[in-house]
Amino acid sequence: MSGGASGLRHPDTSPISRPGCVSRWPGLEPTVVFAENYTGGMYFEERGDIDRCRAAHRTLTDAALEADISRSLLREMARRFESER
Template sequence: MKNLAAQASTRSWWYPFTDLIAAGFNVYLGLEAGAAGLSFYQPLVVPGLLQTAEYARAMDRAYFPQDSPAEIDRRIELRTRRQAILQRKRNPAKADIVLHEAVLRTVVGSPQTMTTQLRHLADLGTAENISIRVLPFHTGLPLGVGMAPFVILDFAMDSRGGVEPTVVFAENYTGGMYFEERGDVDRYRAAHRTLTGAALEADISRSLLREIARRFESER
C-alpha cells in the first residue's frame, strides 16, 4: 500500500488536465511518468516529449480547432511538463528515438517553427540519456512494410525488488493500443532494432537535423 501511495503521489501531476486528456490516454501518461526507458519509432511527427512549444501549438490548433487559446496553452503546458522525465537531474529516463526523415521535412506550422524544432532535436541528441537517429528515405522499408508510430516502455526495479512488465503503446488516429504479451513486445523490440540498424548514426543524424534546419531558415 505504501508503494502504491508513493507511485500515486509521483504520477498524479496531470490530474488538473484530465478535461483535456483523451479517454484512455491517462493510462499512457502514468506509464510514461514511471518509465525508466522509452524506445520510439515515429514516421510522422516529432514525439510529444521532444516538441517545442511552437511546434506543439501548430499541431494542436489543427487537431483541436474548437479549443480556445487558453485550452491550447494548457495542452502545451501538459506536454511541456511531460518532458521533465528526460531532463530531470536525478535518474532521467533514457530515450532511444528513431525518426523517419519525413518527420524532418514535413512542415508543421512554418519554416521558422521547423528551424527551431530541428535545432532543438539536434541539441537534445547531445544528452547522455537521449539518442535520436534518423531513418533516411533511401533505406526504403527495412521491415518490409510501413510501420505505425510506437513506443516501448521499460521500467526500473521498484522498492520491493520487482519490475513492472514492459508495455508497448502503438498510436493511431483515434488513440492507441497497448501490448504487454511477451510475444508482442518481442516483435516490437525486434522491429525497433531493425529500424535502428537501418538509421543513420546519432552524430550523422544531428548533422542532418542542423542541415535541414538551415534550409528552413533560408525560406523565412
C-alpha cells in the same frame, strides 16, 4: 545501415508501426508495450506482440544514423531548402 521489416504485419494493423514505449520493471510481469496511433493508443502484453516491437526497435536502431551525422544531414538539407526558396 541495415533495413527491412520483412515478416512484420501491415502498418495499419501492427502495434510496431507507431511510436510507443516498452515498460518493464525488474521482477514484475508482464512487460507491456504502449503503442500510439492516430486516435489514441493500445497496450500490448502478448509475448509475440512484444517480440515484434523489440524486433522493430532493433531494425530502426540499426538503420538510424548517429546523432551528430543526423544533425549534419538535417542542417545540410535545411540549407539546400533555404537556397532553393
